[in-house]
Amino acid sequence: MPPYMKVVTIQTDVLVVGGGGAASRAALSAAEAGAKVRMACKAPLLQGGSTVHGASEIMSMGAAAGFGDKNDNPEIHYQDTMRAAEGFIDPKLVRVLAHDAPERVRDLLNMGLKPDQAIDGNVKLIQSDFGSYPRCVGVSGKTGKAFVTAMTGELQRMGVIVDAPMSLVDIVRDNEGSIAGAVCIDTECKHLVYYQASSVILGTGGMHGVFSQQVSTPEMTGDGQAICYRHGAELVNLEFHQFGPALVHPYIQLFSKSCFVLQPTIRNSNGELFLSKYLPDEVSIEEVMDEKVFPFTTSNVSRYLDIAIANEINEGRGGQHGGVYFSFEGVPESKIEATIPNTARWMRSKGVNPLTDRFEVGIAFQCMNGGVRMVNTNAESSITGLYVIGEVAGGVRGPDRPGGNSLAEGQVFGHRAGAAAAERSKRVDISSSSETTFNNTLSFINEVLERGHPKFDINEAEYNLRKAMQTYCLVEKDEIGLQKALSIIEEIYHQFDSGLGATPLTLSRTLSLRNMVDASRLVLKACLQRKETRSGHYRKDFTITDNTHYQGAFIWKKEPDGLRSWLHTYAMTK
Missing domain, CATH: 3.50.50.60 (FAD/NAD(P)-binding domain)
Structure with missing residues (x-):
């Protein structure tokens, strides 16, 4: 063919x-x-x-x-x-x-x-x-x-x-x-x-x-x-994976510790100062701000900030760009310039006045x-x-x-x-390799193209995948949420099974979606397997760090009989 x-x-x-x-x-x-x-x-x-x-x-x-x-x-x-x-x-x-x-x-x-x-x-x-x-x-x-x-x-x-x-x-x-x-x-x-x-x-x-x-x-x-x-x-x-607060409009930029020591004012879309309702009685807003580090970690009280922001957004109290509202209003200009000179300069270059404007901040993925x-x-x-x-x-x-x-x-x-x-x-x-997997790849591509336009909406599939990962696989994780995200993504995967199709114009995007599905499934299964809380991996249903069962790295591999994982503990430092 x-x-x-x-x-x-x-x-x-x-x-x-x-x-x-x-x-x-x-x-x-x-x-x-x-x-x-x-x-x-x-x-x-x-x-x-x-x-x-x-x-x-x-x-x-x-x-x-x-x-x-x-x-x-x-x-x-x-x-x-x-x-x-x-x-x-x-x-x-x-x-x-x-x-x-x-x-x-x-x-x-x-x-x-x-x-x-x-x-x-x-x-x-x-x-x-x-x-x-x-x-x-x-x-x-x-x-x-x-x-x-x-x-x-x-x-x-x-x-x-x-x-x-x-x-x-x-x-x-x-x-x-x-x-x-x-x-x-x-x-x-x-x-x-x-x-x-x-x-x-x-x-x-x-x-x-x-x-x-x-x-x-x-x-x-x-x-x-x-x-x-x-x-x-x-x-x-x-x-x-790493994530934390980031400016999400009018441009994207993570907010490091230096932004929080300025004690910004944070409100939801209803104008409410919401952080205090997420804090234990013995923890103050000032302490959370002073301890804030990027990325998110469960190792100190700054975790409540990320949890609070994510919950307000997930429950529908975020702004139109998916963030809550920050401002440095009331912070002296000299303090802003001394503490976040680069951030202040970048904000001004994008039309944001760090002294007076409010701007949207969400929880953004940063790194695997x-x-x-x-x-x-x-x-x-x-x-x-x-x-x-x-x-x-x-x-x-x-x-x-x-x-x-x-x-x-x-x-x-x-x-x-x-x-x-x-x-x-x-x-x-x-050049001496007479047989390679190239023809297998080409046959797969031809089968995809032969089917023509996909039988599902790519825009909707991408949106649903991203929303599921953002909601259930970022800050707070638990069995119910991770399984819900996995079921959403498995549904997209099964749409592929019914006949992954594309045209030459849509082929790259369709194959990227296939990769998004496979990569997301792996991450969700890994998060489900680690039934403990450790650093940025926060399981609401397993809040303790369990060194007895989980002090080591899970390695994953696809084998002929299915996906296999095993725990490997690397040698400790001496």
Whole structure:
């Protein structure tokens, strides 16, 4: 049967899927190692992903690079990270993260990155949550964009070709199960692209697009997680994700601790000051505000703020944009400028006066802590030749993590994956692979196109999925709510069973919805399986942290007889 869409074949040594901070670092390192590199990005460089769009008063990269306290060093960074998630994360990966991060920061400085400076002229450092010392380097709250901007210049200088907009359809494997390439849709020209490559690096990001409110861009629909799951890769720590209060209109921006120490006034759409009714008698509003951290955690009284906001919105007392109303009215201008200078500047640039205006704040998804499991320090997945980096990857983020580690991860494992992928391409000749899974992928696509227009409303399905995840899988979780969300998403899944159809114009969106469904089902099942409360995983029906039964990471894998999970406790720090 001839294909319903044109297929373009491109041969390359290394394919990097994604265009954020981790993917850019991987492509650069692979090119520096002598490989022919191609990037396939769902959104153009500097336009998509959480690295570019993430912004907060203290966004930064953690690295004990010698800029600060002489007593700080990579080993202490390692210990800080292990303490935050002991038993849930791989010590070998964490040690590499801590010890390689200083060199990766220096790489960025050599590319022209201009970090914030302290009054004394040295690099300004931020002390993050779980950090023993100030070690985080930032660029006026827009650190991620500065990173990608610096690396984009180097990629252009080295002649790395970037294909965009490209939506990942599938990975391709040889008859031994190793990577042989990937298939994407050119969403502009409406044809398929078959990348033949001996190494594929996935930097496809998180699952922001499965929630109604999130702080990045909606094209991250769990593509990498879902595709890897369907191919039998191992995934880990899927029940742990980060979220918290964020401005949701007129633009999206998370609110870090510095915004709350200003003691903002918070009202629902009825004009009511509602926070006090969610607090125990012994806890004051001032204490909750002073203790507030981002992301949500059950470890201190600030949890009541997120719970209160989420409940008011879910019960219909939110504004038209899905948030409650904040204002800094009455806070002296000098205090605002001294405490949240970046936030105040960004608000004004979007037409919001932080001194007098009220604005909507909701609970927004920020980051997956789990993902496709890295099985070695080169960020390789359990599928040979497939590397996973950035938010799609799992292994160094558990229930909690030090602030600044996410950007460090992207640089450290992006570099390692790029170098390893380039080395593999020198050893592996995929042209000798006579059989691959490409024809299976093409047959599936043709079957979808043969059915034509889908038999269900994609807009309605996306809306229902996002609403279910936002309502039941964000702040407060329990068996009833998680099962309700799962049933809503299972209903969408069964609509696929009755005949997933699309046209060339709708194919990319339809396949993204399929990925949203598979990724969301995995997360919901992981949340159901962990019958305890731990950090950001808050189970109303299991409020105690249960170290006897749950001190370890759940690993998930699709096998011929169904989805399997098991608890794995990583070695403790010494």
